[in-house]
Amino acid sequence: xxxxxxxxxxxxxxxxxxxxxxxxxxxxxxxxxxxxxxxxxxxxxxxxxxxxxxxxxxxxxxxxxxxxxxxxxxxxxxxxxxxxxxxxxxxxxxxxxxxxxxxxxxxxxxxxxxxxxxxxxxxxxxxxxxxxxxxxxxxxxxxxxxxxxxxxxxxxxxxxxxxxxxxxxxxxxxxxxxxxxxxxxxxxxxxxxxxxxxxxxxxxxxxxxxxxxxxxxxxxxxxxxxxxxxxxxxxxxxxxxxxxxxxxxxxxxxxxxxxxxxxxxxxxxxxxxxxxxxxxxxxxxxxxxxxxxxxxxxxxxxxxxxxxxxxxxxxxxxxxxxxxxxxxxxxxxxxxxxxxxxxxxxxxxxxxxxxxxxxxxxxxxxxxxxxxxxxxxxxxxxxxxxxxxxxxxxxxxxxxxxxxxxxxxx
Numbered sequence: 177x178x179x180x181x182x183x184x185x186x187x188x189x190x191x192x193x194x195x196x197x198x199x200x201x202x203x204x205x206x207x208x209x210x211x212x213x214x215x216x217x218x219x220x221x222x223x224x225x226x227x228x229x230x231x232x233x234x235x236x237x238x239x240x241x242x243x244x245x246x247x248x249x250x251x252x253x254x255x256x257x258x259x260x261x262x263x264x265x266x267x268x269x270x271x272x273x274x275x276x277x278x279x280x281x282x283x284x285x286x287x288x289x290x291x292x293x294x295x296x297x298x299x300x301x302x303x304x305x306x307x308x309x310x311x312x313x314x315x316x317x318x319x320x321x322x323x324x325x326x327x328x329x330x331x332x333x334x335x336x337x338x339x340x341x342x343x344x345x346x347x348x349x350x351x352x353x354x355x356x357x358x359x360x361x362x363x364x365x366x367x368x369x370x371x372x373x374x375x376x377x378x379x380x381x382x383x384x385x386x387x388x389x390x391x392x393x394x395x396x397x398x399x400x401x402x403x404x405x406x407x408x409x410x411x412x413x414x415x416x417x418x419x420x421x422x423x424x425x426x427x428x429x430x431x432x433x434x435x436x437x438x439x440x441x442x443x444x445x446x447x448x449x450x451x452x453x454x455x456x457x458x459x460x461x462x463x464x465x466x467x468x469x470x471x472x473x474x475x476x477x478x479x480x481x482x483x484x485x486x487x488x489x490x491x492x493x494x495x496x497x498x499x500x501x502x503x504x505x506x507x508x509x510x511x512x513x514x515x516x517x518x519x520x521x522x523x524x525x526x527x528x529x530x531x532x533x534x535x536x537x538x539x540x541x542x543x544x545x546x547x548x549x550x551x552x553x554x555x556x557x558x559x560x561x562x563x564x565x566x567x568x569x570x571x572x573x574x575x576x577x578x579x580x581x582x583x584x585x586x
Contacts, residue, residue: 177211179204180270180299181226182292184278186235188222188447189423192468195364195449196277196310201227203548204274207555214266216295225448237263238291272558273299277310277338277363279467281325283318284488293324300331305558307334309551310363312467312495313343315487326350333561334554336360336547339495356557358550361499361543364468368453368475369540376529377478379416380408380522381455381462383469384483386431396485396509401435403518404463411526416455418462418469422447428466461525463518465509467492474500475540477533479525481518485509499543503536 181201184193197215204211205227213230215223220232237259267273273296281289299306308329316322329335329350336358337343347357384400408415415436419428445451453472456462462473463481470480470493482493482504490506497504505521507514 177208177272178270179208179211179213180233180267180273181213181215181230182273182275182295183215183217183226184276184280186216186218186222188219188225190421190468191447191449191452192364192420192466192471193276193278193280194226195367195453195468195472196362197226198449199363199366199547200274200276200309201230203551207551214270216263231266233263233266234259237261238295267295267299268302268304270299270304271562273304273306275306275308275311279312279492281311281313281316281321282488283316283321286318286321289321290324293328296332297328300328305333305561306331307554307558308332309334309336309554310338310360310547311336311343312338312362312492313346315342315491316346332356333557334358334550336550336554338362339498341495341498342491343495358546358553360547360550361540362468362471362496363547364449364471365475365540366544366547367449368456368472369537369544371450371453371457372476372537373457376533377458377460378411379414379459380404380411380526381416381418381459381464381469381473381478382432382435383418383420383428383462383464383466384431384435385421385426385428385466385489393485393509396483396514397431397434399509399515400463400483400518403515403522404435407519407522407526413460414458416458418452418455418459418464418466418472420452420466420468460529461522463522465489467496470496470504474503474536477536477540479529479532479536480504481521481525482506483509483518500536500539503532503539 183197188194213227214233215226215230216233216235216238217223218235223230223232275292296306329347329352334356335347335352337347338361340359344359382404384397404415417432417436419432421428456472457476459478461479462469464470465483470482473480480503484490484493484506493506497506507517507521
């Protein structure tokens, strides 16, 4: 069994996307223990962090490959670039192509989204089973991206989305049959839930995303810094940086050096999901403008105050609040009295931490179970497809029986 993985991050610079890819590969290994993985990446070493035996497939190969193509994928000429040929070989030898959890299918990442959808379409037209898992989709207003998604999504064998509002509505609008759709919550919930602690922390976690798609203004940074420093001092608490992204254009580390006094707690070394999740465990409340800092906190039963200043993050956090009822307060940073609202929200979250913890952990457990069952359903659908495709071959592909309790929280 050969599985081609398209992760939400191609270099490991986003720990939220990395966490989702880690869980995706872990669950796929349970279903197909002998599977061989190929991972699309910009950094070959990143594929090894996800799966030591994985084959790294160049993202640039995908880029060169898709740039020179037009019309039906069935009419492609053989690619001339070595990287493009290597990419095509890895894709077309796969028995299953998976887009792991991400929030990449949106206008903010249009060019990459179109390449991913083109890759999935190529796999579909070659008869390879495909799955899109753990997605937060939208907002999408680009006619080109909407057209591509509406053409390709109905051809995908199985689609799971993180929330039941915006993402699910789009998938249904694109005419994906209900029997091939599941709402699961975020795949990364499972990774953080495992690190939950019985004793509440005493820190205030902080993250604020400064990026074109995030919309955070300088005044927002100043207000958040001043409010959180006062709130921490009032409680004899520590501000703990929760960096999720460390890209050239969206470095949370750079932002945290401004938010935290004297740059304390601003670095995250080593840059791993385990490290950042461990930092979350030390918190009693997390204030964040980055979605996965919220996911990691709520999965451990820690309440979240979400600061939003763009439609992209408003959708993400309102969806997350729906998955963890009573645990995520969403505040628009561009409204009057933002500072007062933030201070009040931090105070409420701090005081509710011990009472809401059990409810949030129960919500996390439910999402983990649903997510595992969704992977099992995907495996059943794709296994049936593989049997039909290979019925004249001596090889027989099927998923292994999952371990006892797969689909239930252990």
